[in-house]
Amino acid sequence: MNADKSNKYSSVPEVLPDDEITGKKVVMKTNKGTIEFELYGKESPLTVSSFIFLVKEKFYDTLTFHRVISGFMIQGGDPLGTGTGGPGYQFIDEINAHKVDVGSVAMANSGPSTNGSQFFIVTESAQPHLDGLHTVFGKVTSGMDIVLKIEQGDVIEKVTIEDL
Template identity: 55%
Template sequence: MRFLTLFLTLFLSFQSHAKLDDGIYANLHTNQGDIIIKLAFEKTPLTVINFVGLAEGKKHSNIQIGKPFYNGLKFHRVINDFMVQGGDPKGNGTGGPGYQFNDEITDLTHDKGGILSMANSGPNTNGSQFFITHTATPWLDGKHTVFGHVVKGMSVVNTIKKDDFIRKVKIIRVGEKAINFKTDEAAFKAYNEKFIDLEITIKAKKREKLISFVKANYPNAKVAEAGHYVQINQTGTGDSPKSGDLVKVHLSIDLDDGTNMREAGKPLPFAAGS
């Protein structure tokens, strides 16, 4: 009887997974039911490696290696018609895995309910916390990493209340690419190093573009200690202000794309030396 029960369980599991397209999926077994999420491992590899690695206990964190990170954690934040948030070992929104990593902003957006996205406390502060949307939340685009979407169990997402919890997370791999995609600590480090190198390259190119723009448009500009450029078109007359004196300056701010951020005409007061 025990063998028959095990066989039926495996058979039903195989049947349900056979309906899934190629990809990597996370089955969140919650106290309200199952939520199956397809993970965007090709567009956001670092984020998916982190999530899967934590879920399977293969990623180094502040808990014992080999122990599934998400099992037993609560949905500590639930806002109706917005989202459900979980993944915090402290259960109050302040916890994480003991490290942070950078955003992976792609063309994936918060365009519907069922979007899986990383929670953060600002740019490049990702850890273990995530949220699933109830509806489209476009104001989060560019600020949070979208790394998956619900393919089954949206009714469960909409049922979840604060302090409901994840019993366990099961990772399902369908297809050769998904099976061969590594999600351990070594894979995380390798992708993270590539990501950091790419960020450095992008910043260097932006800097080169800025320098070329300044040379072409402000040939007499000098680099200030803080790294910005200053060009004096006309030297003022009269006594120089002492540190702390209140002075006024006419200031115009224009971006390199022609956007005017501030027009001259209204003096801007500030303390000299501040």
């Protein structure tokens, strides 16, 4: 648990310039191995800007995957580890043409426009019932085998942003 990270920020970060949110990938080192995913900066600029902001603040470092549903998804990004924590701000949905499919990285939320820091990665089958309800902001490009090994409580050790 990282309660000191919960509600740390009072406002949504500004949208970054295109060159800072396009052509980027996330490198997420976990205790099970490394997961990489490309970011959809053009389709979800606010979501990607917020995610990059939190990565640069080391917000995700040492958090856990607090929710894992076999055959569906793994979820992380909650500093409380309970499913109720966040960065202290919420932002609007950026629903786009990307579907909630295997390897999709999407914002977890508790209803429309309640995005914060929690995200999920779809593990084994498309989830069409979630299309239009969650902002898909990335896609796993490497480490899908690691995604499938993640268990509840596994640790996100370090997250960085790199050029594709």
